[in-house]
Amino acid sequence: MTIAVVIPCYRVTRHILGVIAAIGPEVQRIYVVDDLCPDQSGALVRAECADPRVTVLEHKENQGVGGAVMTGYAAAIADGAEVIVKVDGDGQMDSNLIPRFVAPILEGEADYTKGNRFYDLEQIGSMPPLRLIGNAVLSLMTKLSSGYWDLFDPTNGFTAIHADAARRLPFARISRRYFFETDMLFRLNTLRAVVVDVPMDAVYGDEVSNLKISRIVTEFAAKHVRNFFKRLFYNYYLRNMSLASIELPLGVAMVLFGSIYGISHWLYSMRHDMVTPAGTVMVAALPLIMGTQLILAFLAYDIASVPRRPIHTKTLFRKHNA
Incomplete structure (x- = not known):
């Protein structure tokens, strides 16, 4: 060559x-x-x-x-x-x-x-x-x-x-x-x-x-x-869709919701010197936990998707058979 x-x-x-x-x-x-x-x-x-x-x-x-x-x-x-x-x-x-x-x-x-x-x-x-x-x-x-x-x-x-x-x-x-x-x-x-x-x-x-x-x-x-x-x-999204295509946006949305909801209620409780109800804490924590897990699942899929098959081998095979 x-x-x-x-x-x-x-x-x-x-x-x-x-x-x-x-x-x-x-x-x-x-x-x-x-x-x-x-x-x-x-x-x-x-x-x-x-x-x-x-x-x-x-x-x-x-x-x-x-x-x-x-x-x-x-x-x-x-x-x-x-x-x-x-x-x-x-x-x-x-x-x-x-x-x-x-x-x-x-x-x-x-x-x-x-x-x-x-x-x-x-x-x-x-x-x-x-x-x-x-x-x-x-x-x-x-x-x-x-x-x-x-x-x-x-x-x-x-x-x-x-x-x-x-x-x-x-x-x-x-x-x-x-x-x-x-x-x-x-x-x-x-x-x-x-x-x-x-x-x-x-x-x-x-x-x-x-x-x-x-x-x-x-x-x-x-x-x-x-x-x-x-x-x-x-x-x-353009070439292919998989479970990871759903995991990332859903995970990001849940993390954002949990963060914004939790911070806003924490600030409200601080200003009014109130104890945040357990239910409010759970509404903020569960989306954070689940969203983080979905993002990690997406990263695991992305890491496993690193290309492993060379794109030029098919060309070499065609040349050999020709």
């Missing part, structure tokens, strides 16, 4: 040549995407890199990492690549791990693989504390919005995807900036694609991150909420 590597480039001139040189012979094509880099990464690669596998693509406008990766995906698919690996150009990712990322896809076990720097507890100590806490919070939010409850480290950009899965993605709708990796998971879930974590070590050198946490906190939170409700609508 033809394996291609996509490398989005923005201010990575110190590392890009070393990243390309480290890519092994298992890769047949390399796409370097210059996202209007102020340091002209594309021009540097053209001038200094003699690797015949390399194709340099240049954006006339900066589109963000998501836009650069989509450009690389489109070029790789057009050239017949069957597995596409995305590697950052800043040297953080060990290119020797590419076979490990590709293997689950080639074996028909996954449509998309992504790195997980949290797998080895002994290695986590090398990760800056702010990134460690931030990734833990983002992972929880991503589980809710994407539906992939068994994944961690959502912002990890070391990924691989089968071309059949990539071909089905709505390239024009995927987030172009730093929300790209997380939005990819949401889009893949709507396709019922199988996503697998690949353990890897956390490596931090002298690279400079362009990500400013203070700028993206509100943006990420809003997009997570948007994707969460879109996923619920797609999976539980």
Whole structure:
């Protein structure tokens, strides 16, 4: 199978040549995407890199990492690549791990693989504390919005995807900036694609991150909420309906009723220095208890519904029989 590597480039001139040189012979094509880099990464690669596998693509406008990766995906698919690996150009990712990322896809076990720097507890100590806490919070939010409850480290950009899965993605709708990796998971879930974590070590050198946490906190939170409700609508009401489709709204309604009813009567009793009747307490408590149980039942169903059957295996089967 033809394996291609996509490398989005923005201010990575110190590392890009070393990243390309480290890519092994298992890769047949390399796409370097210059996202209007102020340091002209594309021009540097053209001038200094003699690797015949390399194709340099240049954006006339900066589109963000998501836009650069989509450009690389489109070029790789057009050239017949069957597995596409995305590697950052800043040297953080060990290119020797590419076979490990590709293997689950080639074996028909996954449509998309992504790195997980949290797998080895002994290695986590090398990760800056702010990134460690931030990734833990983002992972929880991503589980809710994407539906992939068994994944961690959502912002990890070391990924691989089968071309059949990539071909089905709505390239024009995927987030172009730093929300790209997380939005990819949401889009893949709507396709019922199988996503697998690949353990890897956390490596931090002298690279400079362009990500400013203070700028993206509100943006990420809003997009997570948007994707969460879109996923619920797609999976539980538009494409299919199940008992879980009833459990969630009914549970939320009961919790809201119990909370509002209980708080309002508690405040009334406080203002009038009265003892709240037992019946009033039960009317508030029972909906809270039952609503919480219904929400937990929905979460159990949602967790059990993580996609398990790769969507590209059918395509491979058809090709084999043809």
